[in-house]
Every structure is written in structure tokens, then in C-alpha cells.
Amino acid sequence: MKLRPQLLLLSLAIRTLAAQPSDAGPDTRGRQFVGFDSFDAFAKTPGTHPGETIFTSPEINTRIDFNEGVVSWNAASAQNSYLVVEARALYPRSASKFYTLGLWSTNPARYPRRSVPDQNDADGAVATDVLVLHRPARRLQIRITSGGAETGGPALRFLGISLTDTNVSPPQLPPNRAAWDKLIPVPERTQMIYPNGKTLCSPTTVSMLLGYWAETLKRPDLDRPVPEIASAIYDSQWQGTGNWPFNMAYAGAFPGLRAYVTRLSDVAELEAWIARDIPVGLSVDYDRLRAKGPGPNGHIVACVGFTKDGNPIINDPGTTEHVRKVFPRQNLIDAWACSRNTVYLVYPENAAIPEDRFGHWDSPPARR
Numbered sequence: 001m002k003l004r005p006q007l008l009l010l011s012l013a014i015r016t017l018a019a020q021p022s023d024a025g026p027d028t029r030g031r032q033f034v035g036f037d038s039f040d041a042f043a044k045t046p047g048t049h050p051g052e053t054i055f056t057s058p059e060i061n062t063r064i065d066f067n068e069g070v071v072s073w074n075a076a077s078a079q080n081s082y083l084v085v086e087a088r089a090l091y092p093r094s095a096s097k098f099y100t101l102g103l104w105s106t107n108p109a110r111y112p113r114r115s116v117p118d119q120n121d122a123d124g125a126v127a128t129d130v131l132v133l134h135r136p137a138r139r140l141q142i143r144i145t146s147g148g149a150e151t152g153g154p155a156l157r158f159l160g161i162s163l164t165d166t167n168v169s170p171p172q173l174p175p176n177r178a179a180w181d182k183l184i185p186v187p188e189r190t191q192m193i194y195p196n197g198k199t200l201c202s203p204t205t206v207s208m209l210l211g212y213w214a215e216t217l218k219r220p221d222l223d224r225p226v227p228e229i230a231s232a233i234y235d236s237q238w239q240g241t242g243n244w245p246f247n248m249a250y251a252g253a254f255p256g257l258r259a260y261v262t263r264l265s266d267v268a269e270l271e272a273w274i275a276r277d278i279p280v281g282l283s284v285d286y287d288r289l290r291a292k293g294p295g296p297n298g299h300i301v302a303c304v305g306f307t308k309d310g311n312p313i314i315n316d317p318g319t320t321e322h323v324r325k326v327f328p329r330q331n332l333i334d335a336w337a338c339s340r341n342t343v344y345l346v347y348p349e350n351a352a353i354p355e356d357r358f359g360h361w362d363s364p365p366a367r368r
Helices: 201-217 227-231 246-251 267-274 327-336
Strands: 031-037 044-046 053-056 060-076 082-092 100-103 124-127 130-147 155-164 257-263 280-285 298-306 314-316 325-326 342-348
Touching: 031 060, 031 257, 031 327, 053 342, 060 082, 060 100, 060 246, 060 257, 100 124, 100 246, 124 327, 155 257, 155 267, 201 227, 201 246, 201 342, 246 257, 246 298, 246 342, 267 298, 267 327, 280 327, 314 327
Parallel strands: none
Antiparallel strands: 031 155, 044 053, 053 130, 060 130, 060 155, 082 100, 082 130, 124 130, 257 342, 280 298, 280 342, 298 314, 314 325
16 A cells, blocks of 8 residues: 555544534543534535535534544535535634645546645645644634535535544553454455555455445445445545545445544554444554564554454455454554554444543444
């Protein structure tokens, strides 16, 4: 897979007028997730093109001094439609510009589907799909432009923002042993059998996650081949299929599914999802995962369980044989930290998701 700019840098559901701190508790562990599935509070203004609408969020007040952010979206697929996703930081006496975090389209031949480079200024920059601020903020706004010549734009169903304070390094939580000696039957698929397969770890992981839900929910429409997914998420600017929100926008376009990028703080939080029989996509440094060097070597894999000793069971698409492997727990900790513990969460909208102790994923009150 092409190296992620984020790896080179190495290192709530809100239903009110403005996003406010949730009741997840005062300990954020340097992470916060804010989610919207209603857009009534967003200001709606016409865009510059026919049928285009601009949705601007209220000011979102955060619980952390964030300096990185990743925005995900789920929208009903519509032919010849597009979204422009932007975000800006708000400071006490000023605001940054709106940074473009993605141009999303179901028909890139007509409308571009790509990330936007060269946005660096005094306030921040965009590393493919991650907003990187040069100084932390406590407030932000999201702006979505929706359009399409025939459709008026796709129907936005969900919007999520994962925020990170990269200066916080919380201590490890106690392991969640409810996930130990547990294996989720996620199909094993390899990226290596396809042309240009070395770059297809992300769509292959998404194919595995969707394949699991296809079988679990008895919905064959969710079982999609890797080449189809790769074509549908390809970022023409980055020239690859590893754009995190694009992968989740594809998965989240299926009716009844929620899919988004977020960052966890610890393996114990990952174990909470496995304990609920929900497999998780992980962004890791492949060299560190295999103890073959310091990297960086970006890779996406699926965590599908843990051994009785607490070592992660991984569906690794980057191999032609024995896709399912066990890695030492410490290898996973070191490799996953390179993406600041970035995950793909894909699950049914009505799933019984884990308790969100720290406010790190979409957790409406009804699901707590």
C-alpha cells in the first residue's frame, strides 16, 4: 500500500443545536468523536452551481485541545452526485480558513473524487484526509456542499468527526478479557491476487468487513468484490485506495450500515468491539506489526479476535496464504500507534455497540 502522509508525520452523537460535551466523563484520553445523524441545525444556503446546497454546522465545542481531525460521512448513493467536505478551526479571536478534506463522487468521470493538496498556511494543513493544525483549537465547524446536475446531491445520513490531541499519551488500560479466546468468522481475503494488488489492502479489508455483515445479516448485497470497492474509492490525487474516509463513505452508503473513521486510545477499547462480535479495521505500520523494522510502511488489516493469552488475531490481506494470523500484542500496540490508533468501524445502525466510556465513537444515548 502507498505510504500514508499521516504515518510519515508519525508520530457522540450530537442531537442538539450545537455539539456539546457528552456525558462520557471528564477523562478523554486525548480523543473525542462527534457525530451527527440529523442536520436540522445546520445552516442551509444555495451553492454556486444549480441544485447545489451548502450545509454549515453550528459551532462545535469540544472537550479537548485538538490538533488533528478526520471527517467521515455516510450518504445514500445517487448517480452523478458529489460532496465537498470542509472543516475549519475556531479560535477566540479568529478562525482558520475552511480546509477541503475531500471531494467525494459516485461518478468521478463527471465530478472529481480526490483529496486536495497544497493547503498549508499559518493555521494548518491537510495530510490527504487528516486536518493537521499548527496550533490546537477547542471549537470547529464543518461545511458540506452537496450537488449533482440531476439529483440535487446525495442524501447525507451521517457525519462524524474524530478529533485528536496528539500531545496526550495516556497509560494503557487494563485488558478487556471478554474478547480473549474469541474469534469472529470474518472471511479471509487477500489483496495479492489482483493487478496492482500490493496497493489494495484497504479495499480488501473493507471487503472482508462487509463480507462478514453480508453473512451475519443474510444480506448478499453487502458482499462486494475487492476490484469493485477499489474502483469506487480511488483517490485520483493521492493515486491510491487508502483514503480513510473514502473507504468508509463507500461502506456507509449501503442502507442500514454505519461506517466511519475514528481513533481509539488503547487495545482495551479495540477488545470492547471484538467482545460484541464487531470486527474492526486497523491502520498499522506493517513492518512494526511483523517486527521487521521501524517502518514506515502503511497497511490496513482486520482485527477479528484475540487468543486466550490476549494476542490479536488479524486477517492480513497482504499475503497470499494464511490470511489469518496471530501477532504479539506488543507488536500491535507499536504498529497501531503509528496511525494514532486509527480504525474503520463498520456495523449495522441498530447494532449493540460497546459502552463508550471516553467519547471515542458514535454512541447515541439510546445505545449506551
